[in-house]
Amino acid sequence: MLVKTFVKNNLVLCVASVVLVVFFLGYLVGMEVGQDTVRKQELANLEQRLAELKDSKSNTPSQISKDNDPLLGDPDAPLSIVEFSNFQCKFCLRFYSDTLPLLKTQYIDTGKVNLIYRDFPIPKIYDNSMSAALASECANEQGKFWEYHDILFENQHTWRQNESDLSLLTFKQFANTLVLNQEKFDSCLDSGKYADEINSDVGDGRDYAVSGTPTFFVGNDKVGYSSLFGTQSFSDFQKIIDEKLEQ
Known part of the structure; x- marks a missing residue:
């Protein structure tokens, strides 16, 4: 009797183990299929974007407005790089960390090129991009745009996934780090003072077929x-x- 019970219990355990293994393998396969679907969709989006860029190359405007946006380098440099960017974008961070230092050393600091930063936040994808743009404009009001630009990118990992209220507090702390007039900065940020300026940049960007960040225009009107x-x-x-x- 004990032997039969033992065999029966072990049989139940074996069946249960097989069921669990099958379930787990099914889960992994389902997860892989889901990830494969996401990858295919991302690839399709990328191919569509590349096709749009290919079609629009010949339609690149001969003149690109610099508006009155922050400029790095010699205003009289023969060429300009007009950058449409947002501070929460990982690819924008990569440009800042990997490419901009070389551009600065070889072209900007030598007076051959200047860089104009234009805002292109995408709130539907990047929740904190608009408030980061507003904060940078408030820093610009106090003559510290590029310092604030750098601190936003260098610390992107500390705020990019935060809730909006926490991000605003972080942006105010950055202003304190740069010894800005805190009361003036906080009032500027809380009021959304430069929302119209930012939306004007976005409007110009859309006129130039900008649909993602970063997008660059290199040249001059001539x-x-x-x-x-x-x-x-x-x-x-x-x-x-x-x-x-x-x-």
């Missing part, structure tokens, strides 16, 4: 502009800049 989208290497910029400098 030789025209070439566009670059997404994470681009220094050599990609270098090729366009050198060609336009020779024109």
Whole structure:
């Protein structure tokens, strides 16, 4: 009797184990299928974007407005890089950390190129991008745009996933770090003072077929502009800049 009970119990355990293994394998397969679907959708989106860029190359405007946005370098430099960007974008961070230092050393600091930063927040994708843009404009009001620009990118990991209220507190702490007039900065940020300015940048960007960040326009009104989208290497910029400098 004990032997039969033992065999019966072990049989139940074996069946249960098989069921669990089958369930777990099914879960993994389902998860993999889900991930594969996501990857296919991302690839489709990328291919669509590349096709749009290919079709729009010949339609790149010959003139790109710099508005009155922050400029890095010599205002009289022969060429400009007009950047449409947002501070919460990982690809924008990659440009800041990997490509901009080389551009600054070889072209901006040497007076050959200047960089104009234009806001292009995308709140539907990046929850904190609008408030970050507003904060940078408030810093610009006190003459510290580029310092604030740098601190936002260098600390992106500390605020990009935060709830909006917590991000606002973080942005105010950054102002304190840069020794800005705190009361003036806080009032500026809380009131959304520069929302119209930012929306004007977004409107111009859409007129230029900007649909994602970062997007760059390299050139001047005389030789025209070439566009670059997404994470681009220094050599990609270098090729366009050198060609336009020779024109």
